[in-house]
Amino acid sequence: MTLIEKIISRAKRILTTFENYHDLSSENLEAKKLRGLVSLDSDEKLIGIYQNNKDFSDNLILITTYGFHILFGAWQFVKFDEIKRVEIPSRKVNVDGFYIELFNGSKVWLPVMGVKNNRFYDAFEFTRFIMRTINDVVACQ
DSSP: OOHHHHHHHHHHHHGGGSTTEEEOOSOOHHHHHHHTTSOOOTTOOEEEEEESSSSSSSEEEEEESSEEEEEESEEEEEEGGGEEEEEOOSOSSSOOOEEEEETTSOEEEEOOOOEETTTEEHHHHHHHHHHHHHHHHHHTO
């Protein structure tokens, strides 16, 4: 299995359980519309979108085969191979996101605000997706 196939497979297994996540790995109208929001590299593929708000406002994450295009006020791009570690939220309630530490020393806030049944916060499973994907990237280098 190639790295791209592994990343897509992980997203399908982990992220599709979220109400706020929509799989865009197939070529559909929504994927084409979202592709226009950001500039993707020629071989970068759009996998899905995580929307904290149901409208396409200023609070969403586009997941691609290269990393995350984060819109939280302004667009920011984080590649999987730039991520040093994920700071897992320390509290178990009212979780609204987490920090990703990059190899250059900077930190990026990833707003993941979904919750299922007022008990299960998406942020924890999202961190699991990132950590597993980082391991896949390292293993393929």
